[in-house]
Amino acid sequence: MGLREKKAQKVRAAIYDAMIALAERDGYEAATLEQVAERAEVAVSTVYRYFTNKDAILLDPVERSIGALAGHLRARPEGEDVAVSLGWAARAVLDLGSDELARIRRLRAQLDRAPGPRARLWDLVHRERLLLEAAIAERGGRDQLWNAAAAHLTLMIVGMAHDHARDSLDDTAPADYADRIITMLHEGAAAPIPVRAGRAG
Numbered sequence: 001m002g003l004r005e006k007k008a009q010k011v012r013a014a015i016y017d018a019m020i021a022l023a024e025r026d027g028y029e030a031a032t033l034e035q036v037a038e039r040a041e042v043a044v045s046t047v048y049r050y051f052t053n054k055d056a057i058l059l060d061p062v063e064r065s066i067g068a069l070a071g072h073l074r075a076r077p078e079g080e081d082v083a084v085s086l087g088w089a090a091r092a093v094l095d096l097g098s099d100e101l102a103r104i105r106r107l108r109a110q111l112d113r114a115p116g117p118r119a120r121l122w123d124l125v126h127r128e129r130l131l132l133e134a135a136i137a138e139r140g141g142r143d144q145l146w147n148a149a150a151a152h153l154t155l156m157i158v159g160m161a162h163d164h165a166r167d168s169l170d171d172t173a174p175a176d177y178a179d180r181i182i183t184m185l186h187e188g189a190a191a192p193i194p195v196r197a198g199r200a201g
Contacts, residue, residue, distance in 0.1 A: 012050055012060060014040040019057040020106055028058070028114040055117045058110060061103065062124050068093050069128060069154065070135035082140045086154050087182055094161050094175040101165060101174070108166050129155055157181050 001009075018039035022031035033054065037044040051057045072089035096104070111118050132151040140147060160181055161174040172180070185193065 008050075011040075011042060011046065015042065015047055015050060016057055016060050019054065020110065023058070023110045023114075024106070028054070028110055028117070055120050058107070058114070058117045059120055059124065061107060062121065065093070066124060066128050067131045069158070070131040073132065073135045073139065078139075082136060082142075082150070085139065086136070086150060087179075090154055090157050090161075090178050090182075091175045093158060094173075094178050096174065104162065105166050108162065125155065153185075 015036060018036045019031065022035055022039060031054065033047050034044055036054075036057065037047045040047070047057075051060070056063070069089050072092040073085050076085035076088055111121060129151050132154060133147050136142075136147045136150050137144075140150070142150075157178050161178040164170070164172065164177045165174045
């Protein structure tokens with residue numbers, strides 16, 4: 001990474017940190033881009049150079065991580081079973097240090113209170129799923145339904161692991177919690193997977 005890219009990354013991080021701090025102090029809706037710029041010690045025009053609006057600032061870490069699951073899947077050994085590779089990919093995106101987990105908890109707390117960014121988050125999750133489906137299709141040679149189900153289940157596991165890290169007093173790491181979910185799903189009848197319903201009579 002060159003000097004210019006490092007400087008841009010530093011500015012983006014300062015703007016994001018300012019947004020989170022203001023949202024925590026005054027509420028997301030009350031925070032203005034002018035306040036963000038002042039707190040980040042940059043010009044308002046600099047904020048607009050990097051972000052179109054407040055939602056884009058708040059969701060920047062999510063936006064920058066789009067495609068991570070697909071990338072980790074593609075990095076797995078070519079002959080490895082796709083389901084095994086998906087388990088490792090989920091673990092890779094969840095294997096986070098304590099500082100990163102704290103940042104994610106702060107972000108998720110704001111998303112719980114801010115309907116605008118939360119709605120935009122669904123678009124980002126959809127993009128992530130499509131990218132993962134494409135990566136699975138490249139590796140799997142299965143049909144489209146299988147690829148879609150595999151992508152949805154993988155994202156569900158990642159989401160549940162993040163939910164657990166946010167909501168639980170249990171100190172299980174998100175990656176380990178994902179392993180527990182995967183194990184449970186592979187236990188067959190013990191897993192809470194819905195059963196196909198018969199015809200209504």
